[in-house]
Amino acid sequence: GAVVSQHPSRVICKSGTSVKIECRSLDFQATTMFWYRQFPKQSLMLMATSNEGSKATYEQGVEKDKFLINHASLTLSTLTVTSAHPEDSSFYICSANGGVYGYTFGSGTRLTVV
């Protein structure tokens, strides 16, 4: 089946620094990946759609300059949280469309900004 690997699973960073989260499709190519944010005990909120070789499409209210998305290859998309602040602390999850396998999700990244 389709597998999506997300790294790191947990990260703690200082306020003002940047953090990069990677999302890799291991056994399939993904022209489109999705990035979600999940607050405790809440649903997944779509942040942006990552398109290989082109600019990401951000959902309304999501700061493009805060959450930088790069989809440089058919198997890798990265989300960089720039100048992180405590309010950016959250659970971030990526997803890719694995064709016949449907949408496959990474295991998530718990970001804590201190």
Place this chain on the structure above:
Amino acid sequence: AQSVTQLDSQVPVFEEAPVELRCNYSSSVSVYLFWYVQYPNQGLQLLLKYLSGSTLVKGINGFEAEFNKSQTSFHLRKPSVHISDTAEYFCAVSVKDSSYKLIFGSGTRLLVRP
């Protein structure tokens, strides 16, 4: 715009009892429908999906769901639950457009008691 409503934030049920988790959606165009399960601090696992064809969809772990177009519903059912079914369940829709992005409901916590 599309939306998904899960009216029940939490559903407590005794072990071996049947359960139904409700999901209603709103969309002016055709959609695909999904149910996912999430265990603490993990990504999402697909339970089942409706793309087309038979309105009764069977998934993993004994779950099934029925697509009702007239009522715009996609309720999830299991005839006999186990303690291990305790988790968060999300209903999601995907619009048949170029992005196929997933929009999630607010989630229902299934709490199975012995």
